[in-house]
Amino acid sequence: MKAKSFLPVLMSVLLLAGPGVMMAEDLKAIPLMQFQSDTGRPLMHVLKERKSSRAFSPRKLPRRVLSNLLWAANGINRPASGGRTAPSATNQQEIDIYVATADGLYLFDAKRRQLWPVLKQDIRAMTGQQAYIQDAPVNLIFVADYTRMTGTPAEDRDLYAAADTGFISQNIYLYCASEGLSTVVRGGIDRAALANIMKLRPEQRIILAQSVGYPKK
Ligand SMILES: Cc1cc2nc3c(=O)[nH]c(=O)nc-3n(C[C@H](O)[C@H](O)[C@H](O)COP(=O)(O)O)c2cc1C
Numbered sequence: 001m002k003a004k005s006f007l008p009v010l011m012s013v014l015l016l017a018g019p020g021v022m023m024a025e026d027l028k029a030i031p032l033m034q035f036q037s038d039t040g041r042p043l044m045h046v047l048k049e050r051k052s053s054r055a056f057s058p059r060k061l062p063r064r065v066l067s068n069l070l071w072a073a074n075g076i077n078r079p080a081s082g083g084r085t086a087p088s089a090t091n092q093q094e095i096d097i098y099v100a101t102a103d104g105l106y107l108f109d110a111k112r113r114q115l116w117p118v119l120k121q122d123i124r125a126m127t128g129q130q131a132y133i134q135d136a137p138v139n140l141i142f143v144a145d146y147t148r149m150t151g152t153p154a155e156d157r158d159l160y161a162a163a164d165t166g167f168i169s170q171n172i173y174l175y176c177a178s179e180g181l182s183t184v185v186r187g188g189i190d191r192a193a194l195a196n197i198m199k200l201r202p203e204q205r206i207i208l209a210q211s212v213g214y215p216k217k
Pocket of ligand 1: 050051052053054130184185186187188189
């Protein structure tokens with residue numbers, strides 16, 4: 001089997017054995033598109049527009065927009081080193097982004113530019129405790145994997161995981177301001193219930209969630 005065709009199989013095995021999440025049988029992986037670096041509004045305009053919005057149209061995000069959004073969030077911007085658009089403590093890159101949509105739950109793989117299926121279930125409403133959340137076509141869940149934080153003293157891990165999530169969240173805010181999308185980062189989450197449905201391992205911790213979609217007209 002060629003290395004390329006072996007990768008999805010390997011990912012399936014890793015997802016089953018590693019992160020402790022079930023591979024969703026009928027949910028297909030979504031290949032993401034190459035990010036577009038020639039779009040977007042000037043930074044100062046984007047900063048002027050950045051805000052939290054809590055009214056979403058149910059309109060789905062096109063794959064192109066979802067691809068750009070996730071690249072902006074924490075994609076690879078220096079392929080030679082694997083560097084990301086968001087900084088992370090000791091470059092441990094411990095924050096995973098899970099993507100909850102009406103079709104199911106996916107895991108963003110920045111290296112392979114894929115969304116891997118995790119759960120064939122619409123868990124959007126469970127990613128928070130406010131009514132508007134289920135209207136948003138995309139709810140992102142930021143999960144720290146503490147097994148990647150061995151370079152950080154145990155007492156600093158929560159702090160650094162929270163800080164690293166903040167950078168990712170702000171990247172999303174800026175992309176949304178540039179694209180005219182609505183977004184809000186959220187800490188009001190029943191973490192135990194959500195971790196349970198996501199079948200997270202004990203070393204994985206939900207930090208924050210963030211809703212994204214088109215503004216409600
Ligand atoms: C760590 C954190 C947790 C937040 N949790 C929630 C939340 O659970 N629900 C919500 O509607 N907004 C939440 N927000 C959004 C804030 O309410 C919002 O950023 C604040 O009111 C300032 O508004 P602005 O973002 O438009 O400047 C949170 C923001 C941060 C930084």
